[in-house]
Amino acid sequence: MASHSDIPNSAGSQRRRAKKGQAEAAEKYSVLLPTYNERENLPLIVWLLVKSFEESGNNYEIIVIDDGSPDGTQEVAQQLEKIYGSDKILLRPRAKKLGLGTAYIHGIQHATGNFIIIMDADLSHHPKFIPEFIRKQKEGNFDVVCGTRYRGNGGVYGWDLKRKIVSRGANFLTQILLRPGVSDLTGSFRLYRKEVLQKLMEKCISKGYVFQMEMIVRARQLNFTIGEVPISFVDRVYGESKLGGNEIVSFLKGLLTLFATT
Amino acid sequence: MTKLEQWMSTLLVLMLIWLCLVQDLLNLGYSKKFHDVILPLPVYLLVTAGSYALGTLGLRLANFNDCEEAAQELFMQIQEAQADLASKGLIL
CATH class of the missing domain: 1.20.5 (Single alpha-helices involved in coiled-coils or other helix-helix interfaces)
Known part of the structure; x- marks a missing residue:
């Protein structure tokens, strides 16, 4: 593992000095997949990821961070590691459910790529957009690229009117109060430069939806550049998606906290 | 300055301008008609x-x-x- 720590630095300096063609060969993308009871979805998302990366020809690795799922997600992950190779599928499980933020920190520690892609493992985020994220990142040399459901061809599938109203309303309120310059703050399909994600993780303290929002707000504060790519969000094919009163209240609390403190 | 402070200061400035006009604090002595629009x-x-x-x-x-x-x-x-x-x- 020790040799891994100097890879991002050497890749970074290469990227700055080398000509474009060489620099592209040096890029590596680490996908972080935090899972909890995703036994059915994990093989499918991995299959789609492998397909997408093989078609685009980008160098990649998939890091599965399972929080001790009782449904046997880890056993399925081990099968996938055998099928696709342990250089492509890295299993970095944790003993119990510890939350998304720490899952990212845990994942970054094991990532050898110079870019990190975070996404949900429940098939709501389709890997076909990753090449677009990569293209966008190169186009503007961005530090962060966000998937957005609210712009261009972006959108959602499987949401009723109530859910849409809540989503649009929350987004509008956020835009008015925080003026973040990014259209989708609560989405969690993003590409980060590794060192940028590391820095943001040190700064962010919120949880849940607010955590994703805070990442963008902090990124703006630190003058990181952010690009956007429209994505279609297909709500959980397997499993149940939830948006209860509790979630709305904690979202509002988090939004007001950011409003008053940043 | 936090976003909250930005909002508060903008609203405060707008309110002060409005108050100045309504109360005619600068003694510009404009017509009642103008006053009715401002209010x-x-x-x-x-x-x-x-x-x-x-x-x-x-x-x-x-x-x-x-x-x-x-x-x-x-x-x-x-x-x-x-x-x-x-x-x-x-x-x-």
Whole structure:
């Protein structure tokens, strides 16, 4: 593992000095997949990821961070590691459910790529957009690229009117109060430069939806550049998606906290 | 300056300007007609902001794409993936 720590630095300096063609060969993308009871979805998302990366020809690795799922997600992950190779599928499980933020920190520690892609493992985020994220990142040399459901061809599938109203309303309120310059703050399909994600993780303290929002707000504060790519969000094919009163209240609390403190 | 402070200071400045005009603190001595226009301005502002919010929200709601094809594509790919993974020896 020790040799891994100097890879991002050497890749970074290469990227700055080398000509474009060489620099592209040096890029590596680490996908972080935090899972909890995703036994059915994990093989499918991995299959789609492998397909997408093989078609685009980008160098990649998939890091599965399972929080001790009782449904046997880890056993399925081990099968996938055998099928696709342990250089492509890295299993970095944790003993119990510890939350998304720490899952990212845990994942970054094991990532050898110079870019990190975070996404949900429940098939709501389709890997076909990753090449677009990569293209966008190169186009503007961005530090962060966000998937957005609210712009261009972006959108959602499987949401009723109530859910849409809540989503649009929350987004509008956020835009008015925080003026973040990014259209989708609560989405969690993003590409980060590794060192940028590391820095943001040190700064962010919120949880849940607010955590994703805070990442963008902090990124703006630190003058990181952010690009956007429209994505279609297909709500959980397997499993149940939830948006209860509790979630709305904690979202509002988090939004007001950011409003008053940043 | 936090976003809250930005909002508060902007509102404060607007309120002070409005108060100056309503009370004629600068002794500009303008007509009663002008005074009648100035007095309800905050209400107009509130109504405009509210209409803007509702209008924008409605428009964005109407333009919120339903990604039917994306879902169809995903369902097809799931079947393809299941078949391919089974042929590679994955046991669920």
